[in-house]
Amino acid sequence: MPELPEVEAVRRRIEPFALGRTIVAAHVLRQRIARNGSVGQIEQFVTGRSITCVSRRAKNLLLHFDNAALRIHLRMTGDLLPCPNVRFFPIATRLILEFDKHEGILFTDPRALGRVELLDATGLEALDRSLGTEPLSPQFTPALLTSAARRSRLPAKLFLMNQAAIAGIGNIYAAEILFAARIDPARRMNSLSFACLERLHGAIQEILQAATRIAEVTYAAPGHFDEAAGFQLHVYGRVGERCLRCNRRIRRITQGARSTYHCPGCQH
DNA sequence: AGTCACCTGATT
């Protein structure tokens, strides 16, 4: 599912269901979702505890307890679902957090790349420090983007995906943001003018806000993303098709071993 | 700074 907008949508779906609920049982169905040996620790710790807050930092979901939090990272195909009866769960379920009345939360993940980890206050601080600015927060200003850009020689696409700079942007929205800002994904960050960076700042906010609104009311099945609910993808996945703005054919290039889609006509 | 392994399923 998951870049920032989808993870935020999951958070909003889970919060009203889970807030204040007490976990009466926890079952890790796939050992490798947790670091070696910590499965038992997770099950034991969360059992009997109440969820005091459901938050998000970058693409991480955090279920908070009194002195600790369960960090859930959905990676490529993970999802978190409110479940009316946890005795019936989908094949790809990796973790069950059970409340009373057999209700609970399911962590499903067909590809099993997602990870779960218990963090104390120190661990939470370390996580926070390891991640850059939230792009939809007030701290994310053109000035902040400019100072980060000055220090980076990365191609723009890789800069956007670097979680230590700006946190929460992934492959699809990085491509869409750069199209909206008309920036060539291969351009080095420190070569962009201030006017260009202001455009980029605006595009980051607009694309992520629009996607978040749509993600909240969508069930984004793998491969469909938010497109079905009206999020217009201008470049992602459209190699060979015509640019909706200038009619040139969309290209696919490789950056950091991932596909980047862009329009050679309007991105410079 | 760049590439690959981690997983599984869908598509070519």
Added chain:
DNA sequence: AATCAGGTGACT
């Protein structure tokens, strides 16, 4: 059979 996939962390 081979390649691709919304992410990351651990390697050269």
